[in-house]
Amino acid sequence: KTAATALAQTYYALTKKPIIMLRPFLTYGPHQAPRLLVPSLIKKSLKNEKVDMTRGEQTRDLIYVEDVVNAYIKAAKTPEAHGEIINIGTGKETNIRFMAEKILELTKSKTKINFGAFPYREGEVMHFFSDVQKAKKTLKWEAKIDLVEGLKKTIVWYREHEN
Numbered sequence: 001k002t003a004a005t006a007l008a009q010t011y012y013a014l015t016k017k018p019i020i021m022l023r024p025f026l027t028y029g030p031h032q033a034p035r036l037l038v039p040s041l042i043k044k045s046l047k048n049e050k051v052d053m054t055r056g057e058q059t060r061d062l063i064y065v066e067d068v069v070n071a072y073i074k075a076a077k078t079p080e081a082h083g084e085i086i087n088i089g090t091g092k093e094t095n096i097r098f099m100a101e102k103i104l105e106l107t108k109s110k111t112k113i114n115f116g117a118f119p120y121r122e123g124e125v126m127h128f129f130s131d132v133q134k135a136k137k138t139l140k141w142e143a144k145i146d147l148v149e150g151l152k153k154t155i156v157w158y159r160e161h162e163n
Contacts, residue, residue, distance in 0.1 A: 009085075
């Protein structure tokens with residue numbers, strides 16, 4: 001990612017072609033790979049399957065895919081963004097344990113989560129969220145869909161598309 005960003009910045013500096021580097025944070029929503037955290041939790045919750053995970057104390061900036069798409073569209077229409085690196089997120093930390101419990105609540109699942117079943121990965125980043133000031137200033141953009149609404153939309157999609 002670092003090399004690609006450096007290459008894009010160099011290309012922009014040399015050619016002034018309209019290159020913008022957007023950095024979406026933890027994106028979730030329909031069609032996501034089932035091995036990832038949010039869809040995995042939703043699928044297991046809908047099937048009332050047991051879930052093993054870490055203690056869930058990490059925080060992440062979770063952003064719904066529709067907001068990410070809107071950021072890309074906005075960036076494509078904003079010449080002031082050319083050559084810029086812009087974080088795309090909510091700017092809010094969400095505790096992973098809270099998010100997992102919210103999924104259980106929203107699915108009305110009988111799933112039991114075994115928090116602490118897995119150790120944290122070596123070098124685990126405990127807090128990861130975005131500074132969205134440049135997105136607000138340069139793109140005049142900010143995320144519109146909060147976590148609960150995004151999870152509800154994602155759960156509806158999985159209920160309609162998964163067996």
